[in-house]
Amino acid sequence: MVMDNTQDITPIPKRFDFFEHTADIGIIAYGNTMEEAFANIACGMFALLTEPDNITPKKSMDIEVTGYNQDELLVNYLSELLYHCSTKEMLFNKITILELTPTLIKAKAYGEKYTSGKHQLLQEIKTVTYHQLKIEDTGCGWEIRVIFDV
Amino acid sequence: MNTWQGPIEQIDDYRFRIPTSYMDQMRVSGLIYANLEMMEYIKNDSTPIQVANVACLPGIVKYSIAMPDIHWGYGFSIGGVGATEIAKGGVISPGGVGSDINCGVRLLRTNLTLFDIKDRLPALVDGLFRNVPSGVGSCGSIKLSPKDTAGVLHTGTQWAVNHGYGIPEDILYTEEHGQLPFADPEQISQRALDRGHNQLGTLGSGNHFLEIQVVDEVFDPEIASVFGLKEQQITVMIHTGSRGLGYQVCEDYLRSMGDASRKYGIYLPDRQLACAPVDSPEGKGYLGAMACASNYAWANRQCIMHLTRGVFERILKLSDREIGMQLVYDVAHNIAKIEKHIIDGKETNLCVHRKGATRAFPAKHPDIPEKYKAVGQPVIVPGDMGRASYVLVGTQLGMNEAFGTACHGAGRIMSRTRATKEAKGRSIARELADQGIIVRSSGRETLAEEMPEAYKDVNVVVNILHQAGIAKKVAKIRPLGVVKG
Numbered sequence: 220m221v222m223d224n225t226q227d228i229t230p231i232p233k234r235f236d237f238f239e240h241t242a243d244i245g246i247i248a249y250g251n252t253m254e255e256a257f258a259n260i261a262c263g264m265f266a267l268l269t270e271p272d273n274i275t276p277k278k279s280m281d282i283e284v285t286g287y288n289q290d291e292l293l294v295n296y297l298s299e300l301l302y303h304c305s306t307k308e309m310l311f312n313k314i315t316i317l318e319l320t321p322t323l324i325k326a327k328a329y330g331e332k333y334t335s336g337k338h339q340l341l342q343e344i345k346t347v348t349y350h351q352l353k354i355e356d357t358g359c360g361w362e363i364r365v366i367f368d369v
Numbered sequence: 370m371n372t373w374q375g376p377i378e379q380i381d382d383y384r385f386r387i388p389t390s391y392m393d394q395m396r397v398s399g400l401i402y403a404n405l406e407m408m409e410y411i412k413n414d415s416t417p418i419q420v421a422n423v424a425c426l427p428g429i430v431k432y433s434i435a436m437p438d439i440h441w442g443y444g445f446s447i448g449g450v451g452a453t454e455i456a457k458g459g460v461i462s463p464g465g466v467g468s469d470i471n472c473g474v475r476l477l478r479t480n481l482t483l484f485d486i487k488d489r490l491p492a493l494v495d496g497l498f499r500n501v502p503s504g505v506g507s508c509g510s511i512k513l514s515p516k517d518t519a520g521v522l523h524t525g526t527q528w529a530v531n532h533g534y535g536i537p538e539d540i541l542y543t544e545e546h547g548q549l550p551f552a553d554p555e556q557i558s559q560r561a562l563d564r565g566h567n568q569l570g571t572l573g574s575g576n577h578f579l580e581i582q583v584v585d586e587v588f589d590p591e592i593a594s595v596f597g598l599k600e601q602q603i604t605v606m607i608h609t610g611s612r613g614l615g616y617q618v619c620e621d622y623l624r625s626m627g628d629a630s631r632k633y634g635i636y637l638p639d640r641q642l643a644c645a646p647v648d649s650p651e652g653k654g655y656l657g658a659m660a661c662a663s664n665y666a667w668a669n670r671q672c673i674m675h676l677t678r679g680v681f682e683r684i685l686k687l688s689d690r691e692i693g694m695q696l697v698y699d700v701a702h703n704i705a706k707i708e709k710h711i712i713d714g715k716e717t718n719l720c721v722h723r724k725g726a727t728r729a730f731p732a733k734h735p736d737i738p739e740k741y742k743a744v745g746q747p748v749i750v751p752g753d754m755g756r757a758s759y760v761l762v763g764t765q766l767g768m769n770e771a772f773g774t775a776c777h778g779a780g781r782i783m784s785r786t787r788a789t790k791e792a793k794g795r796s797i798a799r800e801l802a803d804q805g806i807i808v809r810s811s812g813r814e815t816l817a818e819e820m821p822e823a824y825k826d827v828n829v830v831v832n833i834l835h836q837a838g839i840a841k842k843v844a845k846i847r848p849l850g851v852v853k854g
Contacts, residue, residue: 237786238786239784239785239786239787240784241414241440241441241781241784243784243785244784244786268505287627287628290640291624291627294624295624298620302560302563302564302617305506305564305613306560306563306564308506333506340504340505340506340812341505341812342505342574342575342785342812342814343505343506343573343574343575345468345469345619346443346468346616346619346620346623347620348443348641349443349623349640349641350443350639350640350641368443368468369575369785
């Protein structure tokens with residue numbers, strides 16, 4: 220028997236989308252607050268690198284980054300996470316933002332070390348770019364757009 | 370992506386100009402090498418805006434140039450060339466070099482012909498795939514101690530040869546002898562070192578490749594013979610760069626150059642053109658770090674060449690002498706160089722940015738190997754994995770007009786996402802196999818992203834430069850077996 224459960228399902232708000240850009244790829248992340256959008260853009264970035272559902276958030280790492288302004292802060296924050304990924308082979312799928320000002324971010328990133336067989340690496344991100352970077356309060360939530368050099 | 374609405378003036382069949390009237394801040398005009406058909410594509414890619422933006426850089430001389438393989442990039446377009454006069458406050462910009470510092474190609478010739486390896490081709494491709502680490506975040510068997518790292522950053526190819534990865538002759542046939550002299554490891558962050566310590570001798574992912582090829586057509590037998598190339602000969606091409614170390618240097622300096630641009634009051638039409646005068650502490654810092662990453666890249670390609678020689682010897686059960694795998698030349702196509710050029714009749718020190726563009730010096734230039742002095746520098750132009758690659762030679766016209774520069778490849782025409790979508794339900798490996806090309810790849814999506822249709826036709830790109838006289842065609846090479854990251 221087929222049950223119609225649609226009434227009971229609360230839709231999970233979309234956290235991020237990918238969009239294409241010439242040679243590269245971009246992510247647009249959403250959030251009710253700027254903090255949530257900052258957390259979601261990082262999760263989106265790791266979803267570019269690997270299948271996020273295969274990451275078990277069993278280890279955490281403290282992240283603290285500064286920037287000259289909000290745009291730089293965002294780029295520096297994502298670059299920091301990428302650095303931990305490329306040197307410590309950490310993959311993250313959950314981020315808690317502890318503090319966010321226009322020039323400082325403190326966060327806790329949860330994930331685990333890359334394990335061959337469990338995780339498949341889909342692509343390499345060379346750098347996080349400033350091109351068409353946007354952090355915006357749309358009136359019905361926050362949106363962050365970032366393009367990655369892949 | 371915006372379509373270009375600004376002015377474009379056609380100079381001749383292969384040259385187009387963006388006049389300085391387009392934007393107040395332009396110091397020189399833009400010069401694009403293309404044909405009419407290519408120009409339509411270029412306009413839709415909005416790269417002319419990037420050519421115009423580069424024309425605003427302090428100290429820029431002559432023109433902001435775009436090669437026919439131009440496509441959109443960060444700051445500078447890929448295929449962009451910009452030279453600044455150092456004595457006049459000329460700047461250096463990490464956005465004019467790119468993330469993969471000294472990404473480049475080397476071409477190896479052999480004594481073998483297609484007939485010699487035909488039956489062993491699958492085994493050779495498998496051997497290369499197994500022995501040269503490739504793919505996302507690939508790490509190699511060469512682990513660098515801090516002392517080794519310093520050696521690589523300082524002396525590039527020289528370090529590799531001294532440590533048994535090659536022969537002294539290889540150094541002679543590498544641009545800059547595989548070692549930029551102004552390398553300053555003090556300018557390299559710990560983070561960049563961390564990312565580089567286990568990646569020497571690895572191909573990486575994306576468009577990087579290792580290819581077994583055959584010389585398909587020789588256009589200029591005399592010059593080809595000086596380069597040691599003839600029809601039906603087997604060659605190998607290596608395309609990779611400075612890996613994570615280079616990406617980190619780019620990131621570090623894009624950050625600090627943002628501050629420097631503010632400090633020196635430099636107008637930036639695009640944040641990714643952040644720059645500093647070459648002669649400033651910030652400019653020198655980047656130059657020193659970029660040179661280290663460049664040397665790392667040369668050592669990387671040298672180590673991969675050494676691994677390749679080993680694979681050929683083992684699989685073919687022939688001696689190195691019998692195989693005769695020698696370096697034709699190694700070129701950098703993401704780099705900034707300090708070079709002397711004639712500007713307004715005077716020899717002038719310039720900082721020449723070549724981002725997705727290849728140095729193409731003419732005959733008699735002091736910086737090319739003795740053996741090639743009479744004909745000019747070989748320019749290695751890799752195409753996509755289904756069509757062809759080219760060997761060109763630098764010309765005096767290219768020297769006078771484009772700072773001795775040619776294109777770097779075919780140039781991407783389709784985004785990676787679009788290519789993956791278009792390839793859905795197709796087996797790119799099978800399609801290539803049907804054309805007689807064997808492909809091995811580490812990444813699931815790589816073959817789709819890198820399929821031939823994702824690129825412009827390299828034949829057209831190269832013909833534009835040949836007709837324009839900027840570089841001349843010497844030989845066309847076609848792929849037989851490809852290892853992709």
